[in-house]
Amino acid sequence: MTRPRGRPARGQGVTRDAILDAALALLDEDGDAGLTMRSLAARLGVTPMSLYHHVTDRAGLLRALSDRLYGAVLQGLDESGDPVAGIRMLLTRYYDAVVAHPQLTLAIFAEPAAFAGASREITDRLTALLAALTPAHLLWRDILVDHAHGSGLALIAARADAARVNALREAYRQALDCLLDSQTTAALNDSGRRASS
């Protein structure tokens, strides 16, 4: 029985969740420059300093947002199917999280500590799935993760043009299908084996 998200019923205090929600909204609207401790406080009808009671500092705020967004990627993953389907699902969800909040992702990219924290769990999960599939799982993991991050970056650079964003999302799915194709898998495994020997 957790408290409902958002602002509390009629207390005039600010909750941590309300702060995170407002911060994400500011980020979505105006990007990194639009999210300042002062603008955030103003949106919540409160003094900037009161924010520091719920959040350590601006970097901590970004890390909390990243934890919320990328933590949700891992929740409710279907592990029952074949590994390839699991890998596709994991990466597609990861990419879709970027699509949902590109400005947050960009801010995370710029904050190496937060970035490493956000991608570690997903990377670990992917490693486990790949280990069941191929001996060259570390090579594969790096290729797939790096490709996902680069695709996310391309989407961010496309800047909110909805049509182009959809095309990029479709392109990512196609590229992922190709990379996870059984023939490609076999060829890459073979190539990885030759390179390591």
Next chain:
Amino acid sequence: MTRPRGRPARGQGVTRDAILDAALALLDEDGDAGLTMRSLAARLGVTPMSLYHHVTDRAGLLRALSDRLYGAVLQGLDESGDPVAGIRMLLTRYYDAVVAHPQLTLAIFAEPAAFAGASREITDRLTALLAALTPAHLLWRDILVDHAHGSGLALIAARADAARVNALREAYRQALDCLLDSQTTAALNDSGRRASS
């Protein structure tokens, strides 16, 4: 017969090149936060406002730095060999430019306009090389470019730990070798053909 780079012989004025050099040094030393118009001016022994005589604003400064770094990637490329070698060389150089100045790359990533400008020429060059090699050249180009960008991001997140940076550089070369392997190429072409039909 161009003027030599750096500060002029004994004039007390600042050249645009001197500004770019100092800005890159600040970026390398302390990252994005370390490069301010004020710190840059101080390093050059000049008033912040004099910088605006050689550079439009901070964003223009970053774009100029990016043009210099990524423009050099395209210069003196050996086009005579087989296309695969050309592609490998282009991407390796691109990645090495990131390795040389990760902080600049990160700043560019965060500035979509500058990012698009920097990668366009390289992307175009790569498209041309791939077109001579495979019908699925657009799919390939996106995979290779996205993978390169994501690998660069991983390197940036590793934060100046020299040993780890070298390992990542080696890993990038191996991944690139695998992706450009003839078997992989064949499999990806096949997969791309099936996906488009």
Next chain:
DNA sequence: ACCTGAACACCGTTCAAGT
């Protein structure tokens, strides 16, 4: 043409004080 000084409208964050 090139540089300066002062000023404007901002930042994140600290500190001491209120309830």
Next chain:
DNA sequence: ACCTGAACACCGTTCAAGT
């Protein structure tokens, strides 16, 4: 426990003025 007001040490950039 939670919030406030004032202050500190910064930003990028504009403007009017100097040479």
